[in-house]
Amino acid sequence: MNDDGLLVAHELNKDFGGHRAVDGLSFSLARGAIGGLIGPNGAGKTTLFNCLAGHLKPSSGTVTLDGQPIGGASPSRIFSAGLARTFQIPRPFPQMSVIENVMVAPTGQLGETFWANWLRPRAVAAQERRTRDAARHWLDFVGLSALQDQPARVLSGGQRKLLELARVMVAEPKLVLLDEPGAGVNPALLDQIVDKVGVLNRQGVTFLIIEHNMDLVMTLCNPVMVMAQGKLLVSGDAASVLRDPRVVEAYLGDVDDAGDVDGSGSARPVGGASGTGGTPGAQGTAVPA
Ligand SMILES: Nc1ncnc2c1ncn2[C@@H]1O[C@H](COP(=O)(O)OP(=O)(O)OP(=O)(O)O)[C@@H](O)[C@H]1O
Numbered sequence: 001m002n003d004d005g006l007l008v009a010h011e012l013n014k015d016f017g018g019h020r021a022v023d024g025l026s027f028s029l030a031r032g033a034i035g036g037l038i039g040p041n042g043a044g045k046t047t048l049f050n051c052l053a054g055h056l057k058p059s060s061g062t063v064t065l066d067g068q069p070i071g072g073a074s075p076s077r078i079f080s081a082g083l084a085r086t087f088q089i090p091r092p093f094p095q096m097s098v099i100e101n102v103m104v105a106p107t108g109q110l111g112e113t114f115w116a117n118w119l120r121p122r123a124v125a126a127q128e129r130r131t132r133d134a135a136r137h138w139l140d141f142v143g144l145s146a147l148q149d150q151p152a153r154v155l156s157g158g159q160r161k162l163l164e165l166a167r168v169m170v171a172e173p174k175l176v177l178l179d180e181p182g183a184g185v186n187p188a189l190l191d192q193i194v195d196k197v198g199v200l201n202r203q204g205v206t207f208l209i210i211e212h213n214m215d216l217v218m219t220l221c222n223p224v225m226v227m228a229q230g231k232l233l234v235s236g237d238a239a240s241v242l243r244d245p246r247v248v249e250a251y252l253g254d255v256d257d258a259g260d261v262d263g264s265g266s267a268r269p270v271g272g273a274s275g276t277g278g279t280p281g282a283q284g285t286a287v288p289a
């Protein structure tokens with residue numbers, strides 16, 4: 001196993017009753033990589049993210065971030081350690097403004113404690129100013145500045161994905177897990193998301209991205225890990241992984257079982273990809289350990 005990885009999982013399992021949704025998963029994601037995580041519906045991808053980010057406790061196995069054990073820790077502790085994640089279905093606070101939604105992200109703000117407002121009002125105000133400045137910066141970065149005072153309910157699906165990206169970036173994470181950033185996003189906004197992830201990666205942020213849109217995977221992700229039935233099936237560069245007969249079979253099995261992939265056909269490993277001409281992310285390795 002590559003123990004120098006920023007994120008290292010070893011023999012990770014997650015059971016739901018008798019069903020093993022994550023099954024003996026071991027991998028190492030290199031610092032600076034944009035890893036992809038693909039696989040048919042129900043493969044266990046989101047469950048893996050939940051285990052990594054602390055929203056579910058793994059049944060067994062270990063996870064380290066930058067050498068520190070994080071497996072089984074709370075979401076806020078893992079977030080503070082530098083791992084942020086976005087959700088498959090973003091649910092911003094609909095009545096709160098866009099900028100307020102971005103400002104709720106950081107943990108451990110002084111203003112969160114009742115007494116701090118009385119005892120250290122200036123420190124609280126200064127920190128709120130810093131958080132607001134950071135929120136403005138990240139909203140500008142994702143192109144949502146013009147909407148910052150609108151209630152979040154006015155945002156489209158794609159804009160909600162961008163809001164989530166701004167929200168997690170306020171905390172300046174080392175590693176960002178994106179759960180289907182391309183789902184339900186129109187092509188123009190999708191290009192914007194791809195572009196922003198590339199910019200952040202060049203600034204040193206490591207990503208692991210669950211995605212069914214193979215154009216996005218081909219453009220951004222290297223390495224690509226494929227999950228099927230809870231297991232890590234294969235890992236490598238996008239083009240070779242998508243050609244792998246085991247991967248094709250896993251997806252075809254999904255089509256047979258489900259009758260349809262997801263309506264758009266976007267869950268196919270082949271055919272949706274536009275070629276191999278994309279720029280891969282920083283060369284990283286996610287090696288089955
Ligand atoms: N909280 C839960 N309780 C019980 N079973 C669950 C729970 N969450 C997920 N599962 C099951 O675990 C398996 C993996 O689900 P998961 O959502 O991780 O798949 P996925 O790879 O993210 O799929 P998709 O591509 O459709 O988002 C599925 O069989 C699912 O029904």
Ligand SMILES: [Mg+2]
Pocket residue numbers: 045046047088
């Ligand atoms: Mg999922």
